Amino acid sequence: MDEFLLRALAAGLGLAAVAGPLGCFVVWRRMAYFGDALAHTALLGIVVGLLLGTSPLAGVVAVCVAVALILAGMRRDGRLASDSLLGIMAHGALALGLVLLSAMERVRVDLMGWLFGDILAVSWEDAALVWGGAVLVLGLLAAHWRCLVAMTVDEDLARVEGHDVGRGRLVLMLLVALSVAAAMKVVGVMLVTAMLVIPAAGARRLARTPEQMAGGAVLAGALAVSLGLGGSWHYDTPSGPSIVVAAVGLFIASRLMPFRSA
Amino acid sequence: MSPDDLVRLTGVSVAFRGHAVLDGVGLRVGRGRIVTVVGPNGAGKSTLIKVALGLIVPDRGTVERDPAAVIGYVPQRLSIDRTLPLSVRRFLAMALPGGGDGRNLEESLDLVGAGHVMARQMADLSGGEAQRVLLARALVRRPDLLVLDEPVGGVDMAGQAELYDLIAGRAHDQGIGVLMVSHDLHVVMAATDEVVCLNRHVCCAGHPETVSRHPEYLALFGPRVADSLAIYTHAHDHGHLADGSVRPLDPGHVHGPECRHG
Numbered sequence: 001m002d003e004f005l006l007r008a009l010a011a012g013l014g015l016a017a018v019a020g021p022l023g024c025f026v027v028w029r030r031m032a033y034f035g036d037a038l039a040h041t042a043l044l045g046i047v048v049g050l051l052l053g054t055s056p057l058a059g060v061v062a063v064c065v066a067v068a069l070i071l072a073g074m075r076r077d078g079r080l081a082s083d084s085l086l087g088i089m090a091h092g093a094l095a096l097g098l099v100l101l102s103a104m105e106r107v108r109v110d111l112m113g114w115l116f117g118d119i120l121a122v123s124w125e126d127a128a129l130v131w132g133g134a135v136l137v138l139g140l141l142a143a144h145w146r147c148l149v150a151m152t153v154d155e156d157l158a159r160v161e162g163h164d165v166g167r168g169r170l171v172l173m174l175l176v177a178l179s180v181a182a183a184m185k186v187v188g189v190m191l192v193t194a195m196l197v198i199p200a201a202g203a204r205r206l207a208r209t210p211e212q213m214a215g216g217a218v219l220a221g222a223l224a225v226s227l228g229l230g231g232s233w234h235y236d237t238p239s240g241p242s243i244v245v246a247a248v249g250l251f252i253a254s255r256l257m258p259f260r261s262a
Numbered sequence: 263m264s265p266d267d268l269v270r271l272t273g274v275s276v277a278f279r280g281h282a283v284l285d286g287v288g289l290r291v292g293r294g295r296i297v298t299v300v301g302p303n304g305a306g307k308s309t310l311i312k313v314a315l316g317l318i319v320p321d322r323g324t325v326e327r328d329p330a331a332v333i334g335y336v337p338q339r340l341s342i343d344r345t346l347p348l349s350v351r352r353f354l355a356m357a358l359p360g361g362g363d364g365r366n367l368e369e370s371l372d373l374v375g376a377g378h379v380m381a382r383q384m385a386d387l388s389g390g391e392a393q394r395v396l397l398a399r400a401l402v403r404r405p406d407l408l409v410l411d412e413p414v415g416g417v418d419m420a421g422q423a424e425l426y427d428l429i430a431g432r433a434h435d436q437g438i439g440v441l442m443v444s445h446d447l448h449v450v451m452a453a454t455d456e457v458v459c460l461n462r463h464v465c466c467a468g469h470p471e472t473v474s475r476h477p478e479y480l481a482l483f484g485p486r487v488a489d490s491l492a493i494y495t496h497a498h499d500h501g502h503l504a505d506g507s508v509r510p511l512d513p514g515h516v517h518g519p520e521c522r523h524g
Binding site for chain 1: 312315316317333335337340342343345346347348349352353356357383403409
């Protein structure tokens with residue numbers, strides 16, 4: 001096997017490890033639109049990164065985190081960010097990012113790579129960065145797991161029982177923001193949410209506990225990355241979309257399995 | 263706050279978007295006392311409960327709670343997303359810091375007459391079953407203060423009386439303070455020590471009188487159930503204008519259309 005494929009596999013599996021459990025929260029808490037909004041806004045992050053002369057990925061992470069903080073603040077205000085508001089923000093930011101990128105004449109950006117992922121171009125450094133981030137994200141997730149599950153069940157109940165729901169919400173938003181930034185590198189802006197939602201949804205039917213679903217989502221994501229990359233190599237198809245197609249295939253397969261009853 | 267008080271509200275006012283929901287409300291719940299809040303829709307009952315729990319910070323007024331008191335809270339309803347795999351056992355165990363041992367959980371579920379649902383998934387429960395599980399979850403915490411927002415919603419008539427009996431028994435035997443909301447003015451449990459009639463302000467507060475063994479109640483519910491039912495009688499110290507605002511009582515007091523507690 002070629003080395004670039006191994007690098008891609010390493011980065012993709014690192015992403016699957018965080019996208020699994022975080023994707024579960026995105027599904028449980030109906031945050032898919034939030035993930036989309038983050039991903040689309042992240043395109044602006046590339047512009048910011050280029051303008052500041054840092055790496056585009058650093059700009060993406062910074063913008064994702066900033067947007068997550070803004071959205072978390074809006075929710076705490078009680079003025080809930082409505083679907084349409086998120087939509088306006090997401091697509092407005094995406095469009096603005098595209099306009100600004102094309103206006104920056106002096107730099108050439110691989111726009112297709114950012115929109116649809118460029119996992120075959122990742123370096124060992126990138127893969128190490130993804131795994132380092134994954135360890136950090138999973139550690140934070142494990143530390144807050146009880147609180148996050150409790151507030152997913154009912155936020156008022158969680159607060160009465162002594163969980164710090166405000167902090168939990170912030171942690172979750174930040175972790176989703178970080179995983180969106182990582183997923184952008186792998187499957188691209190347009191398919192980030194797919195990487196979070198589809199493996200989690202596929203694991204739902206086979207799970208009896210939140211932990212089983214999170215673990216199943218990791219496995220489904222890892223399988224989708226492996227199958228997608230294999231297919232991409234074999235049939236010379238774009239890698240990001242191939243991974244998502246594999247994930248959708250696994251999801252459909254899970255729906256065809258008999259439902260596990262009590 | 264006297265040492266016997268678990269929670270005490272003084273002059274609490276809350277407004278949402280300039281619309282007054284609570285206006286100068288006072289309330290106290292002591293150990294072993296059952297305080298029931300009744301009132302029409304939109305009277306601010308749930309808001310009052312949330313203020314007492316510390317979930318809503320009032321615009322004016324003070325809320326004092328015994329900081330050592332363990333609180334068991336039963337929200338009006340629980341909407342657990344179907345995508346979250348969660349067994350009843352796990353849901354109950356989540357209420358305890360250590361997860362609790364199996365016997366505890368089983369006992370509390372048996373107590374509310376829902377022992378058979380232990381292995382089921384939360385999302386598969388009927389409304390009445392879910393409500394019983396919620397009550398069991400509040401009880402398993404061995405609370406000092408029970409806060410119940412329409413705890414028997416969706417429970418059948420005979421079951422309602424049983425659950426009210428259970429709550430009253432717990433309160434009086436174990437010295438648990440109970441703050442409870444009921445939208446049904448005419449059916450307030452006999453064991454309620456104090457009824458607070460709320461219509462944004464406290465219309466009146468007083469002791470309910472146990473209904474005598476009225477033949478129609480006996481015929482309708484049977485003698486056992488009738489014991490649990492009481493008609494709330496009280497004397498007004500003020501009157502109401504058509505908009506629900508207070509006016510001094512005159513001899514010919516007529517209730518306003520919003521004041522359905524007469």
